Amino acid sequence: MxxxxxxxxxxxxxxxxxxxxxxxxxxxxxxxxxxxxxxxxxxxxxxxxxxxxxxxxxxxxxxxxxxxxxxxxxxxxxxxMPAIRLLENRSSRIWVGRGGIVIGKYAMQRGFMQRLKNGRWHILQRRGRPRYPIDVTKIPxxxxxxxxxxxxxxxxxxxxxxxxxxxxxxxxx
Known part of the structure; x- marks a missing residue:
């Protein structure tokens, strides 16, 4: 028991x-x-x-x-994601030509790199005719x-x- x-x-x-x-x-x-x-x-x-x-x-x-x-x-x-973040990878190289910018496997037609008024660098792109505004290039x-x-x-x-x-x-x- x-x-x-x-x-x-x-x-x-x-x-x-x-x-x-x-x-x-x-x-x-x-x-x-x-x-x-x-x-x-x-x-x-x-x-x-x-x-x-x-x-x-x-x-x-x-x-x-x-x-x-x-x-x-x-x-x-x-x-x-802004395209400038692609440059954080050490192996990514930027190629700047007359027609745009190429970073890694991404090509931005009519793109250019510029320092903004807030002090940050960004890759910008002109969308249409030269009189139209520019946009920060982003990667979906x-x-x-x-x-x-x-x-x-x-x-x-x-x-x-x-x-x-x-x-x-x-x-x-």
Whole structure:
């Protein structure tokens, strides 16, 4: 009788311990998967555009899951990136000709580099006739970011499940 009581008491304690650890393990697993998804997507976008990873990673902010609510939020700036950011990559060379500028794999017709009144350098482009205004040349990356995040989050539930199993198994040993 005493042995059965001891076994039942040990089982109850183990179950209580599992219930206490489960919310924390879920939060840790979701945060880890969210960070991994964000990093992989940003790395692919940086490689696609031809800029350093640091340049596009600054456009991502992770609001981690906390407490009992296991929800992690990735906030991404999807707006177009100024073309001057291409020059942050050491391997990118600028070629200035009579018809425009070429930086990496991007060519800007009627483009030129100029220092603005605020002291920043930008690559500007004249859109139409010479009397029309000039615009800062930008590279569209919103679609790239969206596609990469869709690709990375395709197997999100399976990744969270695997990470949760890993977290709970590490916690028991």
């Amino acid at each position: 005493a042995l059965k009581d001891d076994v039942a008491r040990i089982n109850r304690k183990l179950n209580d311990l599992g219930r206490k650890k489960m919310p924390n393990a879920a939060v840790k697993a979701i945060n880890r998967v969210a960070r991994r998804v964000g990093n992989k997507a940003m790395k692919a976008v940086a490689k696609d555009v031809g800029v350093p990873l640091k340049t596009v990673r600054g456009r991502m902010k992770i609001n981690r899951a906390r407490g009992k609510l296991p929800v992690a939020t990735l906030r991404i700036i999807r707006s177009n 990356i919103g679609g790239l970011i969206t596609n990469e995040f869709k690709k990375q989050t395709r197997d999100y539930p399976a990744a969270v499940k695997a990470e949760l199993i890993k977290e709970l198994s590490v916690g028991k040993s």
